Amino acid sequence: MEANIRRFLPGNGSLMKLVISVISLILFVGVVIYAVYETTKATVTVMVDEExxxxxxxxxxxxxxxxxxxxDVNEYDHIEPSLDTEIDGNMLVTWQPAKQVxxxxxxxxxxxxxxxxxIEELLHELDIAYTDHDNIEPAVTTEISEDLAVNYESAxxxxxxxxxxxxxxWTTSTxxxxFLERENVTLGELDRVEPALEERIDEATDIRVIRVEKVTDVVEETVAFGTVTKRDEDLENGKEKVVNAGEEGQVNKHYEVVLEDGEEISRELVKTExxxxxxxxxxxxxxRPAAPSVSRSASPSPSPSPSTNNSSGGQSSGGSSEASSGRTMTVTATAYTASCSGCSGVTxxxxxxNNNRNMKVIAVDPSVIPLGSRVHVEGYxxxxxxxxxxxxxxxKIDVHVPTKExxxxxxxxSVKITILD
Structure with a gap:
């Protein structure tokens, strides 16, 4: 360096020494200034994610x-002390970068x-007071990482x-x-659920499981016998004789009965046995025509005593007439059928x-004609x-006929009737 200076300043040794001294001084001052600059720096410790x-x-x-x-500091990062805090020596700064979730x-x-x-701290930040019934995925103990996806459903x-x-x-929206599967509620093949299985539930939903079953109910019913009349020439006209008293039958009716929660909802006849x-x-x-009465003539005879006459008269007009033809009267007669309006078909x-369309039955006033009596009706x-x-x-009487016609x-x-028995 000195040789170079001499080349520029030939023959002037004192001047050269002066320049060298100035340069040396400048370098010394620079070193001092640099040393002072470095020694005046503040020492700051920054904690970044615990490092x-x-x-x-x-x-x-x-x-x-x-x-x-x-x-790169994000506005959501947590820095303590705050960004506008002045730095002093040996300072500790905590920096926690925010993550997007x-x-x-x-x-x-x-x-x-x-x-x-x-995640637990995240829910606390969001003012979400979760309970054990809530659905949180992943678990609340999971550490937050970048681009983490969290699902929270309140119960x-x-x-x-x-x-x-x-x-x-307690449940979440599902x-x-x-819901029924999670609560181990098993449904039968015929069971119904309200609301429908595919519906989503909320806090206003009430769920009802209706147990449905089909059972068979067998009902025994009697079948009334009909009455058949046949002409008998061996019997006197107007007389009747029961040849066969008749016998009721029996059928079993099989019904398919639908029960909902044990209550009968419907029944359908599926078979009659x-x-x-x-x-x-x-x-x-x-x-057979009745034997004609014979009138006999006789010579006059003394009149019987009152007691004898009354006795004889009672036998001829009272006893024989009542036994042969019963009580006779004239009544007003109308007709009806088993299928008339308001009729059940059962007397x-x-x-x-309904099962005996041709049976001869009359409706009577029981105070006039006793129920169960046999009655001969003129023209019927x-x-x-x-x-x-x-x-x-x-x-008045009402005669049963097969059809409305x-x-x-x-x-x-007006007809004449005779009460036979």
């Missing part, structure tokens, strides 16, 4: 320190920045009615089918006219007084 980084800085604030170190809360998705360490109570019991359960056939009541009706004495024949009617009062033809008429 220590120590730096020397002349930055006046924490913010300038971050810029000086070219650290996707969280779905009861179906609503959002992105949040957080400095929380775990609510629903009422379940099943098998005669009402219970309340379908009825998933004849157990025993009914046997008709057979009545022989006499057709007051239990005769099933011998019938059983087996029914009553609201309009049949006094000397027969009833129209009969009309209303």
């Amino acid at each position: 220590e980084v120590t730096v020397q800085t002349h930055a006046s604030t924490v913010a300038e320190l971050m810029m000086e170190q070219e650290w 996707a969280i779905t809360i009861d179906g609503q998705e959002q992105d949040v920045w957080t400095t929380a360490d775990t 609510f109570q629903v009422e379940l009615t099943s098998d005669g019991e009402q219970q309340e359960f 379908t009825v089918a998933d 004849t157990v025993k056939e009914s046997q008709d009541r057979v009545v022989a009706v006499g057709t 007051a004495t239990g005769i099933n006219l 024949g011998t019938a059983v007084a087996g029914d009553t009617g609201g309009a049949i009062k006094g000397n 027969d009833a129209r033809r009969w009309g209303r008429k």
